[in-house]
Amino acid sequence: MSEITEIQKLETTLGNSAVLIIGYPGGGLVGTMSVSYFIESLKMNHLGEFEHPDLPPIVFIENGQIHGAVRLYKKGNMYAIRSDAPLDGNVTKELADFIVKFCSTNKIGKIIILSGLEVMDKNLKERKTYGLVTLPSLEKLLHEENLPRFLTGVIVGSDAVMIDVLKKARIPMIMLYTECNFFFPDPTSAIIAINTLSKILKVKIDTTKLQKRIGSLRLEKRQLMQETIKQFNQEEGLPMTSPRIYG
Amino acid sequence: MSDWIENYQILVDGDTFDDFLNDELSPLYHLKELDTKWILEIDLPGVNKKDISVNLTSHNLVIEAKLEETYCVSKMNCIHEFNYFKKSVPLPAGIDERNIIAKFDQGVLTIFVPKILKGKTIQIE
Numbered sequence: 025m026s027e028i029t030e031i032q033k034l035e036t037t038l039g040n041s042a043v044l045i046i047g048y049p050g051g052g053l054v055g056t057m058s059v060s061y062f063i064e065s066l067k068m069n070h071l072g073e074f075e076h077p078d079l080p081p082i083v084f085i086e087n088g089q090i091h092g093a094v095r096l097y098k099k100g101n102m103y104a105i106r107s108d109a110p111l112d113g114n115v116t117k118e119l120a121d122f123i124v125k126f127c128s129t130n131k132i133g134k135i136i137i138l139s140g141l142e143v144m145d146k147n148l149k150e151r152k153t154y155g156l157v158t159l160p161s162l163e164k165l166l167h168e169e170n171l172p173r174f175l176t177g178v179i180v181g182s183d184a185v186m187i188d189v190l191k192k193a194r195i196p197m198i199m200l201y202t203e204c205n206f207f208f209p210d211p212t213s214a215i216i217a218i219n220t221l222s223k224i225l226k227v228k229i230d231t232t233k234l235q236k237r238i239g240s241l242r243l244e245k246r247q248l249m250q251e252t253i254k255q256f257n258q259e260e261g262l263p264m265t266s267p268r269i270y271g
Numbered sequence: 272m273s274d275w276i277e278n279y280q281i282l283v284d285g286d287t288f289d290d291f292l293n294d295e296l297s298p299l300y301h302l303k304e305l306d307t308k309w310i311l312e313i314d315l316p317g318v319n320k321k322d323i324s325v326n327l328t329s330h331n332l333v334i335e336a337k338l339e340e341t342y343c344v345s346k347m348n349c350i351h352e353f354n355y356f357k358k359s360v361p362l363p364a365g366i367d368e369r370n371i372i373a374k375f376d377q378g379v380l381t382i383f384v385p386k387i388l389k390g391k392t393i394q395i396e
Contacts, residue, residue, distance in 0.1 A: 208312075208314040208379065239316045
């Protein structure tokens, strides 16, 4: 499928409202890896950056251009935000506030956030993706895609801050939690997250390149995973636990 | 599509790993405490089970593993080659050393370290 056809199909599906995809470091780095691959696959254009004094001193070079850790991309009526640095509570809160304003000015009709979920018995042979929504109207979409709902549990850290802000602002948001090896980079779960996103958006994303790089990505992403776990541990007063599902 | 990850070069100091000091990769690990045992997980991508060794010293578990292929990293205009993982993990006290077992699945080594659950009996008055 050509790139133009993909985008046309996407715009038809979404109607007049745009969609915003978000991924930042969390369990298994599922969010960061899946959204990064999504941006590259659709050849989305760099639109801008989110800056905050509490972000780590880090820059990324992309095609000779210097960028910060939290970047915004656009293609057609599709937007994406990726972070390559762990976000603490304060940064996440301000990023979420920025997203609320951004949704208003750019007619974003729906936000989809990709994240990882720990599997308690470590049976990762069949990984599922669970959906959590901020508005009841989005539950139909989960049902149509046969995505089980995140029914009962506790969410801590950046995900909790993001969900709280978006829910209070009544922003339509779907949080997609894919089961993963929570404490290690897990590109296999990132592929499952991409496939789920692909189904929801009715956009074909070829994950062959990512499948071929599973081993090397697990090596390359050790540093970011380590920093993300450190960030989890620094969340004062919070237990070092991942989101859990009951029921 | 250009290689999506190699387009990025991270410019950051202060690595948390000591890979470059010892020319060995330091794997990620996670130690979890349960009621009756500790579970130590070590991420060993690109490794075959036959190339892993686990040794128990007086206070540590030492894990060494040979990578299937040499892993090259470019840092500060130098190419570094790595062929091994090595990690020494300090063990908590009160463990049953004789019944430690390990399994390796999907590149993750899981070591089950039972706690000593029997000790001096205390009479209840």
